[in-house]
Amino acid sequence: MSRGDVVLKDNLNKLLKEGKSDKDQNVRPKWSDGTPAYTLKTFGVLNTYDLNEEFPICTLRPTAWKSGLKEDLWIYQDKSNDVDLLEEKYGVKYWRSWANKQGNLGLAYGRQMKYQHEYKEGYFNQIDRLIWDLKNNPYSRRMITNLYNHNDLHGMTLYPCAFLTMWDFDGEFLSMTLVQRSSDYLVAGNINVTQYALLQHMIAQSVGMKVGKFHHYINNLHIYDRHFEQAKEILEREPFAAPKLVIDESVKNFYDFKPEHFHLEGYEKHEQIKLEVAI
Template identity: 35%
Template sequence: MSQWDKDYIELCKTIIADGRRVVNRTGVDSVKVPAWHFRFDLEKEFPILTTKQVFIRQAALEMLWIYQAQSNDVRWLQKRDVKIWNEWEIDDEGYWNATQMLPDENGVLTKQSVHKFFGKEYAHTIGTAYGYIVNKFQMTQNLIDKIKNHPEDRRMIMTLWQNDYLDTAVLPSCVWSSEWDVTDGKLNCWVHQRSCDVPLGLPFNVTQYALLNRMLAQSCGLKSGTVDWSIKDAHIYVNQIDGIKEQIKRFDEQGDLPAPELWLNPEVKDFFEFDNSRDCKDVKLINYKHMGKIAFPISQ
């Protein structure tokens, strides 16, 4: 059965039962717990939820957009029918528009319209975030070099949180850091998330980094080991609570379903050669059974 579903539902139940309702910049209150931790053994299970449908194609392509294409251009995703970054896209004139909770002249949080200018050179991007940072510092290439040639290295880190580039990022990275090691022929990683939208972001993010681990391991002639996942501020927005209660009800009444098997094209030996077309041909789930979609609103 799916251990990931069990662990995920435990977090959701904890937030609803013990979490604190707080105001945040989006204007939609959230219910949060301050910290949480998961561990996944990728030899035993590929983590993708069964209590709701998670779309592996979109998850894979967003991950490849960041770490393989190393792009911040939202149109790259849109051409592949992936729309998850549309709300953060800078417009033709170089502006990003949203409504957020910001301090007024008295320091009181009030709902305000955001009309932030990034510059026309950033049109259709998310600014200096995610793939921009990976590309600037050649993070994926450097990590692969260390895994292959210096597997004993204790400095295998990719950090998307770069202070010099925060002001020109539409959304500073939520999943902001990953640390990697090779032990007994297995590739392990530890992922850090500073802010976690549990209904929308977490299911995608966990599946993406598990997939990244599997792809890198295959590319470097290793097996996949463990993924540790640390969260600061695990939250559910108040307009998502009904959807999460539905997911909990599914779990309590129907249990979880068997975890699927991840298939990666065994012919691909180079991370940068995995197919990133719309069809994402080198990634498939075998026997993925799920309980159907649950729609959750996005808060900016």
């Protein structure tokens, strides 16, 4: 059984049995017909995966893990907020509803990775600084990337959901914590897990380290009111074994990774469940 399935079932059971409803509150999200999109939520969820043991993808439904990988490359390699580029270069099209008239996300996501920040050792963007620290000061407790810049929130078309990473090396394994303010769990929950697990793999391989633990903290984990029946259906399914992630070991530079360097062997999964997305 995949660890991704164990976590998914545990969280869905908790939401359906103990989740707090915001029904009748003045909520921001709406369905396409204009109806308010209410949720069941739970606060402060910490999910733990050991990437040295398996890749944390669920099998209870398909996960578009390659799309998540392409978002990684768009944000952290290209350092782009350009939705046109995401569609044309990678074929990922579901960000269009958040784009502005110029076809980008304003000052959000990859734009934050593009900034050059001044350090004692010179100017770095956040990813280059992380890689520099892992190579030159791997036991540092200051290895952080952050997409949530309060000074730029006014210019973002979408406030980042998964926004902060913290990294730790113990002499053998490179571990990471991801902090996420909000998770539309059935729509994007496992995509977020797989894409940041892939980011951890890429960073580790580029600095010659082995991947370790992946801690994923979600402040507000929720499912929407039009997803309750789909959640119950997923809970009735029997999981398959976790697949094996295979990465081209010849790639040593973070900026050289491409989608074709990643493969999943033996990924069995149940059929997809259709979900309406609240905006």
